[in-house]
Amino acid sequence: MEFLTPMDFEAAHARIGPHIHHTPLLTSRQLSDRTGFDVRLKAELFQRVGSYKIRGPLNKFTFLSEEQKRRGVVCSSAGNHAQGVALAAKIHGIRAVVCMAANATPSKVEATKAYGAEVVLHGSIWDEANEVAKRLVEEQGLTYIHPFDDPQLVAGQGTVGLEIFQDWSEVDAVVVPIGGGGLISGVAQAVKGLNPRIRVIGVESSDGPAMQRSIQAGHLVTLDRVDTVIDGLRVKRVGEYTFAVVQKFVDEIVTLPDQDIFEAMLWVMERCKLVVEGAAAAPVGALLHGLVKLPPKSRVVCVLSGGNLDFAQLRNLKWN
Numbered sequence: 001m002e003f004l005t006p007m008d009f010e011a012a013h014a015r016i017g018p019h020i021h022h023t024p025l026l027t028s029r030q031l032s033d034r035t036g037f038d039v040r041l042k043a044e045l046f047q048r049v050g051s052y053k054i055r056g057p058l059n060k061f062t063f064l065s066e067e068q069k070r071r072g073v074v075c076s077s078a079g080n081h082a083q084g085v086a087l088a089a090k091i092h093g094i095r096a097v098v099c100m101a102a103n104a105t106p107s108k109v110e111a112t113k114a115y116g117a118e119v120v121l122h123g124s125i126w127d128e129a130n131e132v133a134k135r136l137v138e139e140q141g142l143t144y145i146h147p148f149d150d151p152q153l154v155a156g157q158g159t160v161g162l163e164i165f166q167d168w169s170e171v172d173a174v175v176v177p178i179g180g181g182g183l184i185s186g187v188a189q190a191v192k193g194l195n196p197r198i199r200v201i202g203v204e205s206s207d208g209p210a211m212q213r214s215i216q217a218g219h220l221v222t223l224d225r226v227d228t229v230i231d232g233l234r235v236k237r238v239g240e241y242t243f244a245v246v247q248k249f250v251d252e253i254v255t256l257p258d259q260d261i262f263e264a265m266l267w268v269m270e271r272c273k274l275v276v277e278g279a280a281a282a283p284v285g286a287l288l289h290g291l292v293k294l295p296p297k298s299r300v301v302c303v304l305s306g307g308n309l310d311f312a313q314l315r316n317l318k319w320n
Contacts (some may be wrong), residue, residue, distance in 0.1 A: 001244045004155055006193040009162045009186075012155040016058040019091050020159075023047055025167045025301065030271045035287050037300045042164055044305050045276055049115070051306025052160050052183060053084030057145060059156030061092045064143060069094050074142040076130040078104040079231045080306050081147040086115035097136060099129040105310055148182030149239025158186025164301050165194045172298040173199040175283035177305055178211045178253065180235045181242025187303065188249035199251045201292055203282040205233045206255035214243055215253060228258050232279025232305065254291040261285045268304075280304040 025040040032039045044052040061073070072095030075085045082098045089096035096117040100109060101124055113119055122132045137144050146153065160183065164174060174191055176184040188200040204212055208226035222237040238246075246253075261278055264285030268276050276284075283302035286292050294300065 001241070002151075003245065003248065004151065004158065004186075004189045004193070006162075006190070008155050009158050009190045009193070012059045013159045013162055015062050016055055016156055016159065019048070019058055019088075020055060021047055022163055025164065026272070026274075028272055031284065031287065031302075035292075035300075036296045037287070037294060037298045039287065039300050039302065040168065041272065041274070041284075042160060042301050042303045043274065044160065044303065045274060045280060045307025047306070049080065049083040049087050050308040051080040051084065051277075052157055053080035053306070054088055055084075055159050056150075056153035056156035056182065056186075057085045057088035058091065060145060060150065060152045061088055061094060063152050064094070068143045071141045071143065072096060073145050074099065074133045074136045075145040075147065076100070076126060076133040077147055078108060078126065078129075080308055082108065082112045082117070083115055083308075085145050086112050086117035090116040097133075097142060099133040099136070101126060101129045108308075146239070148180030148185075149241050151241060154182055154186045154189075154241070154245070156186070157183050158190040160303060161187035161190030162194075165191055168299065168301065169195070170299055171198060171301055173201060173292070173294055174301045174303065175201045175203060175286060175292060176303045177232060177279045177282040178202040178204045178238075178246075179232045179279060181211055181238045181246055183303070183305060184250060185242040185245035189245060192249050199294070200249060201286070202246065202250050202253040203286045203291075204253060204255045205230055205261060205282070206257050208234055208236075209253075209255045210235050211238045211243070211246055212253040212255055214238060215247060230258060230261060230278035230282075231310075232277065233282065254286050256282070256285050256289055256291060260289055264288055265309075274304065275307050275309055276304050277306050277309045280306050
């Protein structure tokens with residue numbers, strides 16, 4: 001297994017830099033006071049498409065052959081990956097097809113179309129939509145863009161970690177949400193490559209801890225069921241590449257239930273005045289519940305991965 005180096009992330013950042021925002025590290029006095037750490041928030045909710053998910057596809061598309069670009073790309077997603085692929089493809093002048101379940105949130109469908117992608121609706125779950133995406137690869141020769149298990153994609157996502165180090169090289173620990181593992185794989189390799197002493201801590205929902213179970217078992221584990229309702233954390237099986245990276249580079253994985261994550265989401269909105277989605281609130285939730293064990297006054301960054309919040313879901317959860 002070949003891992004990425006600081007040069008890979010610097011090269012990726014040079015490729016995608018003209019098309020992304022170098023998002024800010026925001027101080028959080030209230031979170032710092034509450035935890036005893038010096039906490040800053042990497043605000044990827046201010047990124048184009050509202051999340052870090054545009055970084056990976058932008059980098060990935062620079063490696064496509066001219067023939068692949070001519071044929072186009074396809075992905076399956078009902079969330080941030082769909083919008084990231086759609087806008088990145090538009091920037092590169094590439095046709096993009098996004099397969100979504102027929103019951104996908106209408107606002108997300110419209111947002112993906114607005115970025116220029118063709119949307120195919122099929123089935124009631126991601127797996128059924130993904131079957132259509134794989135069929136289009138066979139029928140039309142489209143290139144499949146995996147949401148997380150691709151080193152070129154991970155190199156783009158990892159530019160988040162490079163920016164953190166550029167802005168605050170004294171950082172002691174970075175806390176990152178984990179779904180399929182693409183973001184934490186990139187961030188961990190980027191910051192550890194620059195300073196191996198930086199701790200990297202992953203956060204999953206205890207209602208679907210696919211990465212933690214795999215690390216504990218020492219091999220990839222497919223969960224029988226995933227109860228988490230948080231889009232960015234809802235994965236039955238993480239990637240082969242991302243699993244290998246997390247095994248080597250991530251110091252610890254902690255978990256907390258959906259309810260605690262949603263409470264953290266509301267806390268961030270109320271106290272920090274930032275609209276974050278569930279996955280983005282998971283690192284803050286881990287801090288609020290004392291799951292991150294570090295010396296007092298440690299310099300900590302929480303990666304707020306995105307801000308594409310489903311308000312209908314929030315309303316329902318609030319009253320249950």
